[in-house]
Amino acid sequence: LGGSISRAIQQMSNATIIDEKALNDCLNEITRALLQSDVQFKLVRDMQTNIKKIVNLDDLAAGHNKRRIIQQAIFNELCKILDPGKPSFTPKKGKTSVVMFVGLQGSGKTTTCTKYAYYHQKKGWKPALVCADTFRAGAFDQLKQNATKAKIPFYGSYTESDPVKIAEEGVERFKKENCDLIIVDTSGRHKQEAALFEEMRQVSEATKPDLIIFVMDSSIGQAAFDQAQAFKQMVAVGAVIITKMDGHAKGGGALSAVAATKSPVIFIGTGEHMDEFEVFDVKPFVSRLLGMGDWSGFMDKIHEVVPMDQQPELLQKLSEGNFTLRIMYEQFQNLLKMGPIGQVFSMLPGFSAELMPKGHEKESQAKIKRYMTMMDSMTNEELDSSNPKLMNDSRMMRIARGAGRPIRDVMEMLEEYKRLAKVWSKMKGLKIPKKGEMSSL
Ligand code: GDP
Ligand code: MG
Numbered sequence: 001l002g003g004s005i006s007r008a009i010q011q012m013s014n015a016t017i018i019d020e021k022a023l024n025d026c027l028n029e030i031t032r033a034l035l036q037s038d039v040q041f042k043l044v045r046d047m048q049t050n051i052k053k054i055v056n057l058d059d060l061a062a063g064h065n066k067r068r069i070i071q072q073a074i075f076n077e078l079c080k081i082l083d084p085g086k087p088s089f090t091p092k093k094g095k096t097s098v099v100m101f102v103g104l105q106g107s108g109k110t111t112t113c114t115k116y117a118y119y120h121q122k123k124g125w126k127p128a129l130v131c132a133d134t135f136r137a138g139a140f141d142q143l144k145q146n147a148t149k150a151k152i153p154f155y156g157s158y159t160e161s162d163p164v165k166i167a168e169e170g171v172e173r174f175k176k177e178n179c180d181l182i183i184v185d186t187s188g189r190h191k192q193e194a195a196l197f198e199e200m201r202q203v204s205e206a207t208k209p210d211l212i213i214f215v216m217d218s219s220i221g222q223a224a225f226d227q228a229q230a231f232k233q234m235v236a237v238g239a240v241i242i243t244k245m246d247g248h249a250k251g252g253g254a255l256s257a258v259a260a261t262k263s264p265v266i267f268i269g270t271g272e273h274m275d276e277f278e279v280f281d282v283k284p285f286v287s288r289l290l291g292m293g294d295w296s297g298f299m300d301k302i303h304e305v306v307p308m309d310q311q312p313e314l315l316q317k318l319s320e321g322n323f324t325l326r327i328m329y330e331q332f333q334n335l336l337k338m339g340p341i342g343q344v345f346s347m348l349p350g351f352s353a354e355l356m357p358k359g360h361e362k363e364s365q366a367k368i369k370r371y372m373t374m375m376d377s378m379t380n381e382e383l384d385s386s387n388p389k390l391m392n393d394s395r396m397m398r399i400a401r402g403a404g405r406p407i408r409d410v411m412e413m414l415e416e417y418k419r420l421a422k423v424w425s426k427m428k429g430l431k432i433p434k435k436g437e438m439s440s441l
Helices: 002-014 020-036 041-054 057-061 066-081 109-122 139-150 163-176 194-207 218-234 253-261 282-289 296-305 308-319 325-337 361-376 380-384 393-403 407-427
Strands: 097-102 127-132 181-186 211-217 237-243 265-269 277-279
Touching (some): 020 066, 041 066, 066 253, 066 282, 109 139, 109 237, 109 265, 109 277, 127 139, 163 181, 194 218, 211 218, 211 253, 218 237, 237 253, 253 265, 325 361, 325 380, 361 393, 361 407, 393 407
Parallel strands (some): 097 181
Antiparallel strands (some): 265 277
């Protein structure tokens, strides 16, 4: 998807005249890509209309930041769809809340209930699980197993067949035990049958949940909107959790779920394990949807803080996997110019903590300046080499002497370089626009 979108944008910016037709072609291409990613047709069409309103063709014709304007408009529109305008009910620690989970069978309810409980337990809550699924054989065993593993109290029955009764009893019991997060797992059924919805309604009536969470499998495709809407019509869905985001699906259905339930996505499931559960964050999600990958935030920062004329070269070098001392030097220069230090690098895992610990900005800045002084004593060969063996003792000694620093400082700087090179080697193979195309991004 990301590929086709950037291709579409690129094609358009290559067109000599950016007229309405070129923009339309581009938008049609993007529409196709979003549909393939399971974003609902109507949402895509509305987005297309909005973008046409936002993107001023005159600006585009003037040649200013064509691609950037359009890409930004798409990004913003998708983010807007994911924001229903009001936050969901948020349980408060120490105050009793009842949270009910609904969704089709296999969507991941039982797994997600435990993840949700475990997530809060780790933060000092007292959660409890109630199994109100009497429909599926083994449902109680599954919940019991999960709960036991996480050491979370649970309630259920092998003999009672009335889910409403169990739900009511379970919630009562855990209220008495002063649990602050009582989670009710419900049955799913394969189809959206009337019986399922009636059961949901009754369980909801009996337990009076503070929040009903709709759980949706990210791979259900275009069916997402209707499914989410059907649940919303029966019970007061207030939040959404999208599961199986570790799979192939990009999760375009999330946009449908938000649109249909007018509720925010609050978490995503990223695996079968208890801790494969993340707080939902709109921007990275949209980046992923657009195929921009984990580095998108980083790329955005690069666009913000690295001078435009330096970007193509830097990104080219990084995509080739050549993180030389000279690149480090140039990036230090940028860093020092940037003001609040570490904006870019703080996005890289394991980077800022060591080189620029929070609260030690002054020291970090001094250290970077010290590094740069030593690099000023390096030869071009040394700066441009990516051969770690080049830096022998005599070279290090010469650099130390030239910079008036102890050799230990030179070694420290080279260690830092090695560490950075390792992190930055992840940029290798990064798909970036070719030289010359960058300035308009
Ligand atoms: P329920 O019928 O809605 O209660 O769904 P379950 O919780 O029983 O989950 C159905 C299947 O999906 C199980 O095999 C789970 O392990 C799996 N599952 C749930 N969430 C995730 C997820 O985020 N990632 C992956 N890979 N599998 C998941
Ligand atoms: Mg279940």
